[in-house]
Structures are given as C-alpha cells and as structure tokens.
Amino acid sequence: xxSTVDTPADATRPAPPSGxxxxxxxxxxxxxxxxAAGLIAALWLPNGLYPAVAVDxxxxxxxxxxxxxxxxxxxxxxxxxxxxxxxxAYVTGLVAIHAGLPxxxxxxxxxxxxxxxxxxxxxxxxxxxxxxxxxxxxxFAQMVxxxxxxxxxxxxxxxxxxxxxRSLFGLDLSDDYYFYYAMLPIVLLGLAAAWRxxxxxxxxxxxxxxxxxxxxxxxxxxxxxxxxxxxxxxGFIAGLGGGLFAVGHRFVSLDVLHWTTSGKAVVVVVLGxxxxxxxxxxxxxxxxxxxxxxSFSNFEAIGLVTGGIFVLVVLLFRRGIWxxxxxxxxxxxxSRKR
Amino acid sequence: xxxFLQNTFNGLVSGAFYALLALGLAVIFGMLRVVNxxxxxxxxxxxxxxxxxxxxxxxxxxxxxxxxxVGLGLLGMALERxxxxxxxxxxxxxxxxxxxxxxxxxxDLVKLxxxxxxxxxxxxxxxxxxxxxxxxxxxxxxxxxxxxAVLVCVAVWWLLSHTRLGMVVRAATERPELTRAFGINVGRxxxxxxxxxxGLAGLAGVLAAPMRAVNPLMGADLIIVVFAVVVIGGLxxxxxxxxxxxxxGLxxxxxxxxxxxxxxxxxxxxxxxxAVVLLxxxxxxxxxEEAPA
Numbered sequence: 001x002x003s004t005v006d007t008p009a010d011a012t013r014p015a016p017p018s019g020x021x022x023x024x025x026x027x028x029x030x031x032x033x034x035x036a037a038g039l040i041a042a043l044w045l046p047n048g049l050y051p052a053v054a055v056d057x058x059x060x061x062x063x064x065x066x067x068x069x070x071x072x073x074x075x076x077x078x079x080x081x082x083x084x085x086x087x088x089a090y091v092t093g094l095v096a097i098h099a100g101l102p103x104x105x106x107x108x109x110x111x112x113x114x115x116x117x118x119x120x121x122x123x124x125x126x127x128x129x130x131x132x133x134x135x136x137x138x139x140f141a142q143m144v145x146x147x148x149x150x151x152x153x154x155x156x157x158x159x160x161x162x163x164x165x166r167s168l169f170g171l172d173l174s175d176d177y178y179f180y181y182a183m184l185p186i187v188l189l190g191l192a193a194a195w196r197x198x199x200x201x202x203x204x205x206x207x208x209x210x211x212x213x214x215x216x217x218x219x220x221x222x223x224x225x226x227x228x229x230x231x232x233x234x235g236f237i238a239g240l241g242g243g244l245f246a247v248g249h250r251f252v253s254l255d256v257l258h259w260t261t262s263g264k265a266v267v268v269v270v271l272g273x274x275x276x277x278x279x280x281x282x283x284x285x286x287x288x289x290x291x292x293x294x295s296f297s298n299f300e301a302i303g304l305v306t307g308g309i310f311v312l313v314v315l316l317f318r319r320g321i322w323x324x325x326x327x328x329x330x331x332x333x334x335s336r337k338r
Numbered sequence: 339x340x341x342f343l344q345n346t347f348n349g350l351v352s353g354a355f356y357a358l359l360a361l362g363l364a365v366i367f368g369m370l371r372v373v374n375x376x377x378x379x380x381x382x383x384x385x386x387x388x389x390x391x392x393x394x395x396x397x398x399x400x401x402x403x404x405x406x407x408v409g410l411g412l413l414g415m416a417l418e419r420x421x422x423x424x425x426x427x428x429x430x431x432x433x434x435x436x437x438x439x440x441x442x443x444x445x446d447l448v449k450l451x452x453x454x455x456x457x458x459x460x461x462x463x464x465x466x467x468x469x470x471x472x473x474x475x476x477x478x479x480x481x482x483x484x485x486x487a488v489l490v491c492v493a494v495w496w497l498l499s500h501t502r503l504g505m506v507v508r509a510a511t512e513r514p515e516l517t518r519a520f521g522i523n524v525g526r527x528x529x530x531x532x533x534x535x536x537g538l539a540g541l542a543g544v545l546a547a548p549m550r551a552v553n554p555l556m557g558a559d560l561i562i563v564v565f566a567v568v569v570i571g572g573l574x575x576x577x578x579x580x581x582x583x584x585x586x587g588l589x590x591x592x593x594x595x596x597x598x599x600x601x602x603x604x605x606x607x608x609x610x611x612x613a614v615v616l617l618x619x620x621x622x623x624x625x626x627e628e629a630p631a
C-alpha cells in the first residue's frame with residue numbers, strides 16, 4: 001500500500017486511449033445527470049422489483065465493479081474472484097452468527113478477511129499475465145473451495161451456514177425491502193471507492209500498466225506491487241458484495257465459492273462493458289433479473305441461457321452495453337459539433 | 339512395499355487422465371493460442387458418448403473408443419470454424435470466455451436430457467478381472483488405461499517430432515509468421531489440430547466411462563485441476579504437460595494413501611505444487627518465459 005502514497009505526479013503525461021477517459025471527457029452536466037439518474041434508480045429499485053432481487057443486484061454490482069477494476073483497468077482477468085466473494089460471505093456469516101455484531105461490522109470483517117486472502121493469492125498470481133493469470137486465479141479459488149468443503153466444523157459443508165442474522169441496533173430488517181435501504185449506503189460507499197481508485201493517480205498508473213507494462217516498468221513503477229495492490233483492493237470490494245450477499249440471503253452455501261460464480265462475475269462485466277466500471281452494475285442488474293425470471297418460470301437449465309448469452313456477447317457485442325452506449329453517444333456528440 | 343507399488347500404480351492411472359487432457363490442451367494452445375475451457379466438457383461428452391452408444395445402439399466399448407473421439411473431433415472442428423476461429427486474432431481471453439460459455443451450454447444440454455445422477459457403464463468383458471504382474475494383482479482395466487494412455491502420448495510425440503505434419507505444427511507454434519513466409523499454409527492446419535485436441539479429450543472420456551461415474555459434471559472440477567497441471571508443466575510444452583499430468587497423479591495418490599486422515603491434502607496438493615512452481619519457475623517446469631510484463 002505504501003507504493004500508492006509516493007506515486008509521482010503523472011497527470012501531465014498524455015493519457016493512453018481508454019474507455020476510462022472518455023467518461024471523464026463527457027460534459028459535466030451529462031455526468032451529473034447520469035449520477036442523479038443512477039441514484040434515483042437505486043432508490044427506486046425495490047419498488048419496481050422484488051426486494052430480494054434488488055438486494056442481489058446490489059451485491060452483484062459490487063462484485064462486478066471489483067472484477068472490472070482488475071479486468072478493465074489493470075488488464076488482469078481474474079477467473080477466481082469467487083474466492084474473495086465466498087470467503088467474505090463465510091466470514092461475515094460466522095461473525096454475524098457468533099459475535100452478534102451489527103451487520104455492517106460483520107460485512108466489514110468479511111471484506112477484510114477477503115483482502116487478507118487476496119494478498120498471498122495475488123502475490124503468486126501477478127507473476128503471470130494474460131491467460132495464465134486467469135488459470136492461476138481459477139486454480140487457487142478452487143483450492144479455497146475444497147478447503148471450505150472439507151472444513152465442515154466451521155463451514156457446515158454441504159448444509160451451509162444457516163440463520164445469518166440481520167441485526168442493526170435493534171431495527172427490524174427481516175423484510176428485504178427495509179434491508180435493501182439499510183445496505184444501500186455500504187454499496188454506494190464501495191462503488192464510490194472503486195470510482196475514486198480508478199480516477200486517482202494510482203488508477204492512472206494501473207491503466208498505464210495495462211496498456212504498456214514494459215514502459216511502466218521503464219518509468220520506474222514497481223509493476224508487480226501495483227498489480228498486487230489493485231488485486232487486494234478488488235478482493236476487498238468483492239468481499240463487501242459477498243458479505244452483503246450472505247446477510248441478504250441469511251444463508252451461505254458452498255456455491256458462493258464455486259468457479260461458476262467466478263465465471264458469472266466475468267460474464268456480468270463483459271455484458272456491461274469491460275473497463276467502464278458502471279457497465280458492470282448494469283450487467284449485474286440484467287443477469288440477476290434474468291436468472292430470477294428463469295427460475296421463477298421453472299426453467300432449470302439456467303446455464304444454457306447464461307452460457308448462450310455469454311457466447312453471443314463475446315462473439316458479437318464485445319464492447320458491452322455501457323461501451324456501446326458510450327460509442328453511440330460519442331458519435332452523436334461529434335456529429336453535432338460539425 | 340506392495341502397498342506402495344499399488345498406490346503408485348493407481349497414481350499413474352489417474353495421472354494418465356490428466357496427461358491425456360493436458361496433452362490436448364497443450365496441442366490446441368500451441369497451434370491456436372486458445373486455452374480451451376470446454377476441454378472438461380468434451381471429456382464428459384466422451385464418457386456420455388460411450389454410454390449412449392452402448393445403451394441406445396448397443397455399440398460396444400471397442401467401437402466407441404474409435405467412434406466417439408472421431409465424432410467429437412469433428413464436432414470440435416465445426417465449433418472451431420463456427421466460433422473460435424472468429425476470435426483467434428483477439429486477446430486469448432475472449433476465447434477463454436467463449437469456451438467457458440460453451441461449457442455451461444454443453445453441461446446443461448446433457449443435464450436436461452439425462453439428469454444429474456450418475457450412470458453406470460460396465461467394464462468391457464475382455465478387460466474384467468485382474469492380471470498378476472508378479473508382485474500383486476492389478477485390475478486389468480486400469481493396466482489397459484495406463485498402457486493405452488502412454489501409447490497415445492508416445493504416438494503424439496512421434497507424430498510431432500518425426501512427421502512432416504508435426505514439423506509444420508511445431509514451426510507454426512514457434513514462429514507462425516515466419517512459417518507463413520516460407521509458403522506453408524498454417525491456417526489449413528488450425529482446424530484439424532483443434533479437432534485432434536478435442537478428440538484426445540473425448541478419448542480420455544471414453545476411457546473414464548467404465549471407471550468413473552458418468553455424469554454431466556464429471557469434467558467440471560477436473561478441468562481446473564488440469565489447468566493447474568499445465569501451469570505446472572508449462573502450457574507451451576507438450577512434454578511438460580504430459581510429465582506434470584503423471585506427476586500430479588502420483589503425488590495425489592500418495593497423499594491420499596499416506597495422509598488419509600487429511601483428505602484435503604490430496605485434493606489441494608496440486609494447487610500447492612502450482613504455488614511452489616510459480617514462486618520458483620513462474621513459466622512452469624518445462625515452459626519458457628513469456629514476454630516480460
């Protein structure tokens with residue numbers, strides 16, 4: 001973490017072309033309007049959907065933003081982020097059950113545990129790049145899954161942790177509708193933290209590493225340490241989502257650690273748009289809503305649909321929703337100026 | 339001593355499956371720079387193919403051993419032409435994601451048709467019972483698997499090192515641009531090589547059918563262990579992938595036998611080995627360093 005403090009001022013250097021900066025270049029009123037629309041949508045959400053689905057959307061939004069922080073802004077595709085999401089879910093659940101703390105404290109404990117777990121995994125994983133990074137993170141996440149599966153005295157194995165309480169200073173949060181508003185501030189804080197990281201000098205260095213690692217190293221940046229820091233921060237944010245997911249469902253099962261969960265997080269990011277940050281939020285809303293609708297209509301082969309969407313998105317729609325919208329808006333903007 | 343040999347033998351047998359799968363992954367990666375997430379799903383399809391041929395058409399094991407890998411190889415070639423081919427010029431991550439999507443689809447298709455329970459597949463009668471190789475009785479079928487897998491690995495090695503086809507594939511793996519410049523049509527070999535790698539996965543699946551439970555998720559967790567195996571061996575190295583496959587099989591079997599109080603050891607030892615290899619030789623035991631990053 002110390003490396004982030006003494007980052008040389010880098011803002012004067014011409015920035016690399018990336019999705020990140022096009023958002024910053026949009027006129028101020030557009031950005032404020034989008035922010036206002038997002039906040040209104042977040043406040044309205046549980047009135048338009050089942051509150052339980054809205055809770056899931058918020059958790060997955062954090063998860064997707066965490067994955068995009070690595071994939072979109074550091075150029076590292078983690079295919080093992082279920083390790084942090086799931087580890088935090090278990091730790092949050094255990095803390096909430098045994099210590100009886102208010103749920104934000106339990107979630108914070110879970111997210112910190114996820115960040116601690118991210119240190120050794122990240123340390124080893126950043127030794128490789130590209131496709132190898134994906135395979136290594138996937139493998140370590142599977143190891144965490146096996147450990148959780150065997151460590152039955154703590155994780156209850158296949159039965160899962162049941163009865164995770166939603167305590168908050170005696171408030172009655174048993175209704176998902178009220179719980180949604182109780183967790184919303186934590187989610188917004190997490191999203192704001194991700195935005196702050198991306199738009200800090202530290203975030204600029206990450207993008208520089210993504211676009212040209214050799215040059216970043218030649219400029220004197222400790223590339224591995226930057227990647228590791230990004231990995232740990234991402235693990236923490238994913239952990240916030242996982243902890244809230246545990247409290248939201250009042251139940252933690254081994255599914256939270258399975259590789260399909262890691263894969264789904266990447267699906268959500270690609271659908272929303274890699275390197276767009278908020279695209280992941282949209283992707284999360286769509287995928288969670290769709291899965292809910294499918295299971296509601298008793299359609300059992302959910303993988304068939306998510307897999308199919310994934311194949312189509314990767315083949316035909318690689319910019320994702322946010323990326324495509326951004327490109328359209330930019331074209332409209334420049335044509336108007338002429 | 340007998341116990342040790344028995345454990346070693348069992349380790350080599352499960353290593354044979356890792357080796358066959360890692361070999362297919364490595365061949366595909368070498369030619370296409372694609373890490374095929376769906377490799378485990380094709381292994382599962384191989385086992386299901388044998389099962390379906392036997393139960394619905396009465397095709398015996400020996401015929402399935404030929405028909406299923408060829409059929410899956412053709413299916414793989416079709417998928418390569420239809421999808422994977424379109425993404426090979428992009429970052430390899432896109433094909434990783436694409437094949438991840440294909441995995442979910444293939445698994446769920448089989449699940450829809452056959453459910454999630456395991457289906458039994460009888461060991462072919464010629465390979466039932468056991469053989470005595472001096473020290474103790476080996477189950478005949480396992481001896482067959484081990485011998486067959488070693489034979490396949492040697493055959494692939496011979497194909498790559500002693501034939502003109504192998505020369506082209508190796509050249510295209512090392513320096514695709516230069517190979518093209520010599521007037522060799524590299525693109526012509528991409529699809530067959532992909533099909534060949536898928537065929538190997540299918541072959542491993544047919545071999546697994548009588549020994550392991552045939553169910554739609556049998557390849558799901560296996561493929562991740564195989565990923566760790568190829569990271570250990572070095573994905574660019576054919577020999578490394580095969581050697582790491584057998585090696586991990588051995589270590590797992592020994593762990594299972596001598597640390598049976600800690601079942602977690604044999605499940606996670608492959609990932610611990612991977613961590614050590616990443617610390618010591620990040621490019622894998624037999625791999626070469628990729629471009630610095």
